[in-house]
Structure formats: structure tokens, C-alpha cells
Amino acid sequence: MIHGNKTLAVAVCPATTDQYDWAHTLAAELGIPLARKDTHEFQFLLICSADGLALKQADENGPGPIMISFTGSTMEYRLKHGGGRSQALARAIGLKKGWQPAVIDTTAGLGRDGFVLAYLGCQVHMLERSPTLAAMLEEGLQRARRAAYTVETAGRIRLTLTDSKEFLQKLKQQDRPDVIYLDPMYPERTKSSLVKKEMRILRGLAGDDQDAGELLDIALHCARNRVVVKRPRLAPTLGNGVPSHSITGKTSRFDVYLI
Ligand SMILES: C[S@@+](CC[C@H](N)C(=O)[O-])C[C@H]1O[C@@H](n2cnc3c(N)ncnc32)[C@H](O)[C@@H]1O
Structure with missing residues (x-):
């Protein structure tokens, strides 16, 4: 997918260094890049956090992250x-x-x-x-x-x-x-x-x-x-x-x- 000059729509990123290994494995499994949290290179970030996976639209004015929580x-x-x-x-x-x-x-x-x-x-x-x-x-x-x-x-x-x-x-x-x-x-x-x-x-x-x-x-x-x-x-x-x-x-x- 190409959005403006953003060539890839989704990247995985770890919320803290504790989640780095998980993020690294998930990015490889999904075949998408691993990114830093503050990047604006991608349209979406799939964030590996202590609470689970969160999806964030990288747009500054975009909505906050969403999570799937069956236990919340x-x-x-x-x-x-x-x-x-x-x-x-x-x-x-x-x-x-x-x-x-x-x-x-x-x-x-x-x-x-x-x-x-x-x-x-x-x-x-x-x-x-x-x-x-x-x-x-x-x-x-x-x-x-x-x-x-x-x-x-x-x-x-x-x-x-x-x-x-x-x-x-x-x-x-x-x-x-x-x-x-x-x-x-x-x-x-x-x-x-x-x-x-x-x-x-x-x-x-x-x-x-x-x-x-x-x-x-x-x-x-x-x-x-x-x-x-x-x-x-x-x-x-x-x-x-x-x-x-x-x-x-x-x-x-x-x-x-x-x-
Ligand atoms: C409106 S959402 C569904 C919300 C869901 N009922 C819930 O309770 O969270 C529609 C979802 O269906 C998926 N979808 C639509 N057509 C599909 C298809 N042919 N095969 C698989 N997934 C599909 C989309 O990717 C999207 O995630």
C-alpha cells in the first residue's frame, strides 16, 4: 500500500525495551517492518505493550490507540x-x-x-x-x-x-x-x-x-x-x-x- 510518501502502511514497535523481542518476532511473522515509537513513516503502528497489542494511527491528529480486550x-x-x-x-x-x-x-x-x-x-x-x-x-x-x-x-x-x-x-x-x-x-x-x-x-x-x-x-x-x-x-x-x-x-x- 502506498500512502503519499509512506510506502508501508503498518509497522510493529515495542512500547519499551522489555517488549523488543516480542515486537521483533511479530514483525517477522507479519512480514512488516519494526519501527521506533516516535516514527511518522508509517500510517499505523502496532504497539507491543505490557497490556497487550495496541493499534495506533500514526497521524498526529488521529484517534488514540485501540486494543482488543476480551477481559476488560x-x-x-x-x-x-x-x-x-x-x-x-x-x-x-x-x-x-x-x-x-x-x-x-x-x-x-x-x-x-x-x-x-x-x-x-x-x-x-x-x-x-x-x-x-x-x-x-x-x-x-x-x-x-x-x-x-x-x-x-x-x-x-x-x-x-x-x-x-x-x-x-x-x-x-x-x-x-x-x-x-x-x-x-x-x-x-x-x-x-x-x-x-x-x-x-x-x-x-x-x-x-x-x-x-x-x-x-x-x-x-x-x-x-x-x-x-x-x-x-x-x-x-x-x-x-x-x-x-x-x-x-x-x-x-x-x-x-x-x-
Ligand atoms: C465492521 S468490522 C466487524 C466488527 C466485529 N463484528 C466486532 O464485533 O468487532 C468488519 C471486519 O470484517 C473484516 N472483513 C470484511 N470482509 C472480509 C472477508 N471477506 N474476509 C475476512 N474478513 C473480512 C474486515 O477486515 C473488518 O476487520
Whole structure:
């Protein structure tokens, strides 16, 4: 990727010298440069810190760093007070007593929706095509596997770095999931400043998901029970198909395509 005179979009950097070895290994694994924290050479910095991996837009006026934290207070609040099986996401997936479907989350992103579904009992396979986000997810999951409150949930999650379109097209008949979940990027999703910051960084890093309609078509040929697409409350449906029904939550709508 070329941004102005910046030839590489992302570099890894250690927050302190204690994280140097980790940063060095991660940069080699991702095939991206290792940088100093104060550099302006790259569009994004993936910072190895004592608290975990943080992603920062190197732009001086850009938003502060974001982290994936399945063990932090925001996720804990969402798990405890998000409404359990009666929340819109769970109803859209079709969760009920005795049916905890296997879900492929084709747009894992920061992993929040997938983690909630795993907490509610689903086996969740997260797919993410951005190597940077996949590295952040993997590190977040490792921390979740070490914390008493999240170890069981994290145990129900698998993560694969892949383009979901290709992954679904290659899936064997016997591996087809009950539910396929899509939450592609959408402009101006919400007015919350925190989410806005996360979405700005996500969009800057991962792009606009313009192939989401194509992903939906493939998913519809692959899911056993349903495909669920998350949209902003008032947004048009994705692609040309008509959902079987929709479930509207506080800020989002879930379009359900029953197979
Ligand atoms: C809006 S975010 C998803 C947020 C997520 N639901 C959460 O709770 O954090 C969309 C993510 O999907 C990923 N994505 C979009 N299309 C994809 C595809 N075809 N394969 C894999 N990942 C994809 C993008 O890279 C981006 O990280």
C-alpha cells in the first residue's frame, strides 16, 4: 500500500525495551517492518505493550490507540448486562435453550460480536482477512484463555486469518456451519465517540468491505440454517436479496436470511 510518501502502511514497535523481542518476532511473522515509537513513516503502528497489542494511527491528529480486550470492563459489562439470549444478536442467530449453533463469523474485526456469541454457548469460528487485526485477535484470545472469567468462552473460539469468500467456497459439505454471520464495514455506524474512534481506525486499516454483497451470496449457499447480516438501524439491506425477517436492536439491525 502506498500512502503519499509512506510506502508501508503498518509497522510493529515495542512500547519499551522489555517488549523488543516480542515486537521483533511479530514483525517477522507479519512480514512488516519494526519501527521506533516516535516514527511518522508509517500510517499505523502496532504497539507491543505490557497490556497487550495496541493499534495506533500514526497521524498526529488521529484517534488514540485501540486494543482488543476480551477481559476488560467494557466486554465484561456487555457480557453481564447485554441481555443474554434475549439480546437482538442472540435472537437473530436463533439461540435458544438446547440449540447453540456453530457460527462462522466471517468479519471478525475486533471480535466483540463473536465473543458474545461464544459466551452465550456457540462454537464460533472467527475469520479475519487483515493480518494486523488477526494478530490482535490472537493475542486478545490468548489473554482471554488465561483469565478465569473468560477461559471457557475463549475455548469455544477458533480464529483463522483468511478471506472469508475463499474460505467458504472451499468448505467441505460436512464442515458447513449452522449460522454464518456478517458485519461488514458501514459508514457512520453510530454516534458513540469510542466506537467512532474504533471504526475510524478499522476502516483506515481494513478498508470499506466493498465485496460484502459477494460474501453474502456465497454465505447463502453455505450456511445450513441461516445467514445473519448486521446493519446500522436505518441502512438499506445488503445486496439484492430480501431478508426473511429483521431484528432491530438499540443501534443496529440484524437481517436474517433463513435457508
Ligand atoms: C465492521 S468490522 C466487524 C466488527 C466485529 N463484528 C466486532 O464485533 O468487532 C468488519 C471486519 O470484517 C473484516 N472483513 C470484511 N470482509 C472480509 C472477508 N471477506 N474476509 C475476512 N474478513 C473480512 C474486515 O477486515 C473488518 O476487520
